Amino acid sequence: MGCLTSMSVAAILLLIVLVIGLFSNSAGVPKSTVQREKLEGVGGFNNDCIVDELGWISNESQVKNAMKYFWSKTGVQPVIYLKEHDPSLGIFEMSKTEEDAFLAGDSNSGGWLDDWFESQGYSETTYAFVYFDGPETGELYDDHYQFYSVPGRLVGPVMDSEAEDIFFSYLESYWHMDPSVMSEDKMFSDVWTNTADRIMEKTTTQLDVAKYAVIFGIIVFAVYAIFRFIRVRRENERERNEETARILNADIHSDASESDGTLDKWS
Numbered sequence: 001m002g003c004l005t006s007m008s009v010a011a012i013l014l015l016i017v018l019v020i021g022l023f024s025n026s027a028g029v030p031k032s033t034v035q036r037e038k039l040e041g042v043g044g045f046n047n048d049c050i051v052d053e054l055g056w057i058s059n060e061s062q063v064k065n066a067m068k069y070f071w072s073k074t075g076v077q078p079v080i081y082l083k084e085h086d087p088s089l090g091i092f093e094m095s096k097t098e099e100d101a102f103l104a105g106d107s108n109s110g111g112w113l114d115d116w117f118e119s120q121g122y123s124e125t126t127y128a129f130v131y132f133d134g135p136e137t138g139e140l141y142d143d144h145y146q147f148y149s150v151p152g153r154l155v156g157p158v159m160d161s162e163a164e165d166i167f168f169s170y171l172e173s174y175w176h177m178d179p180s181v182m183s184e185d186k187m188f189s190d191v192w193t194n195t196a197d198r199i200m201e202k203t204t205t206q207l208d209v210a211k212y213a214v215i216f217g218i219i220v221f222a223v224y225a226i227f228r229f230i231r232v233r234r235e236n237e238r239e240r241n242e243e244t245a246r247i248l249n250a251d252i253h254s255d256a257s258e259s260d261g262t263l264d265k266w267s
Helices: 002-022 060-074 096-104 112-119 161-175 184-199 206-249 261-266
Strands: 050-052 077-083 126-133 145-151
Touching (some): 050 060, 060 077, 096 145, 161 184
Antiparallel strands (some): 126 145
């Protein structure tokens, strides 16, 4: 029964791990409900993937390693563009609708971001994150800024709207953290690595946990039934063997009332 107990404990521990994963510290980040496939037939990783006009990234190797990890899991080439404040764009004087039309374009024409993307010669398997610094201090945690993304035409199967929501949810959750805990290098690194891990696997749901619980319950019950059957069978065999041995080793004269005269005569 010791083995059975160990298996039961292991099953319970695994269920606990699944529940903990379900309520992990990614609270607020959307679930990944789609099983995405890595883009195939793409070129190698483009190491020229960071444009930092603000001087925020001090350890490019760390951030690029994270971006390469994202590329290795998704097939999508990531790019970071941290753009210093450019008054000539005038985006911070525009309404949100005007700003979106100017930067992202509309159904009739592309915008500033499309022109920039093409001017850099990026492939259509590129996903670029663009940060526009505001007109104030230029500090990372200033409220005057804008986030945008520029997806290449071929990244849709991976960087769909849900995947983008996941990316920006991670970014927003780290953005205002204490710099002593979350440096700019770590922030950008964690955004890319965590996004890759999340979007390329379906997130465990309560239904998944229930399904696994039923499966493990069936397995544990089946193992218990097998062990129980084997144990009962062995006990029955042991009892039969003991009974046979007792009969064979019994003293046939142990009861005087049953003494056979013929046998006594020749004994």
